[in-house]
Amino acid sequence: MALAAALPDLEILGAEVVRLNRPQAGMLFGSGKIGELKHRFAEDGVELVLVDGAVSPVQQRNLEREWNVKLLDRTGLILEIFADRARTREGVLQVELAALSYQRTRLVRAWTHLERQRGGLGFVGGPGETQIEADRRAIDEEVVRIRRQLAKVVKTRELHRAARRKVPFPVVALVGYTNAGKSTLFNRMTGAEVLAKDMLFATLDPTMRGVALPSGKKVILSDTVGFISDLPTQLVAAFRATLEEVLEADLILHVRDIAHPETEEQAADVRDILDSLGVDEGVPLFEVWNKIDLLAPPLRDALKVQDARNPGIHAVSAITGEGIAPLLDAITGALDDERQETELVLPFSEGRKRAWLHDRQLVRAEAEGKDAWRVTVRWTSRQRAAFDRLEG
Incomplete structure (x- = not known):
């Protein structure tokens, strides 16, 4: 229902869970259910049917003919929403x-x-x-x-x-399930006016803004497209570039709609997608439990106790501003890692490591010897740990 509601100008007439012992190869549903739904669609004047799952091309074609409607499966619907956003x-x-x-x-x-053939001349490869x-x-x-x-x-x-x-400002990336409140939090932290609505995929294109933390330190805050369960494989590949800012982030804020009844399942989906993107395990990650203003006082107080006990969890309300100041202080602490100067000897065979250092503007001086480079770098302990995990 939430996916369907994300498309503008779409009047939702109803929804039903249809249990299938075994999907039918040609029509997905059994003949009795198909007849029942056909009668209902005709009575209600339904023009579009949405199936929250995969529908094969043959099933789609047959159902559209049988019901005289347009049919979209989950992937098709998400593509329509993304095209609109x-x-x-x-x-x-x-x-x-x-x-x-x-x-x-x-x-x-x-x-x-x-039978769908166009005529050829006959002497170039068949009919x-x-x-x-x-x-x-x-x-x-x-x-x-x-x-x-x-x-x-x-x-x-x-x-x-x-x-x-x-201009080495750290990048802080907001990630989370769609409609978790990332854009509202982004606006609260930056003073920007990015589109923030109570609908899925309100943000599709990445948005970046500079933010001055209470300590005076400047960071770049990045708002990203919301994740969703069972993201179509076509979209995982196509939007990987859109999520590249997450791969380069110095800190990730996983924004959760803590008031949502399926918040744990949504969080698991986000973690799976971050893993599939190849996000560095060494990058610090905070869980931001958003929308505490929607919770009853006893539950809100219980979450605040967890917040106090776990430095990786921050209970906030992007709408009211509650909890934002401690979150900003925690971001400051996570990014204020002291930098140290180190001299490295890199054999010529380790050109990839040298390129990694240059890409991140960590090199202060460099000299080329007979068999290796002598490189002086200035980095944080986290950057050194990421460097140590590289190969060649």
Whole structure:
């Protein structure tokens, strides 16, 4: 229901949980349920049916014909929402790329018949090019075009990131399940006016702002797209670039809607996606338990006790501002790691480690010897630990 409600101008007429002992290969549901739903859809004037799960291309085609409606499965619905939310050039291109990848799988699996053929000259490879092959080729050409455009956008973003490294402000990334309140917290901490609404995927494109902490230290705060369970594989790949800021973060704030009945399951989904992205285990992570203003006083007090006992947990309300000051103090403490100067001897075979140091602007001086580089670096203990985990 929440996913459906995220699409604007969509009137939701109802929802039902249909239990399936075994999904039917051609129609997903059994004939009795299909007939029952067909009658109900006709009575209510339903034009769009949403299935919160995977529907094969053949099942989609057959159900649309039987019910005389448009049908979207979970992946198709999420793509529609993302298309509606995208604002930046990169966001639009990422959505288009994900949609084309999704359409191509529908194409390949749905049209298994061979009567859709266009005539050929006969002497170049058989009876001519089938329509499915022509459509597949057209999609592939469009994918190549979009990837070229994305490469330019990504190059520009990398230049911006390189420029930020030269002004070495730490990056603090907000991550969390969609609608956990990340953008509201972002606005509270930065004074910005990023779109913050009570709806899924209100933020799709990453937003960054500079923030001065109470100590005077400056950091870059990054708001990111909300995660969701069973994220379509097309979107995991397409939006990996959008989440690259998380991979470079010096501190991650995992924002949780602590008032949500499924907050534990949502948190597990976020942790799984962070693992799949390859986030460095050495990067400090705080759990920010947001929306405590929605809780009854006894439960709110209990959460505050956990907050006090665990330095990695912070109970806050981005709406009222409660708990924000201690969170900012904790961020300051986590990022105020004392820097030390160290001299390293790196054999020429360890060029990757040398490049890593230069990428992060840690090198203070360097001399090239007969068999190795002598590199003087200034770094934090956390940066040294990350360096030690590198290979070659």
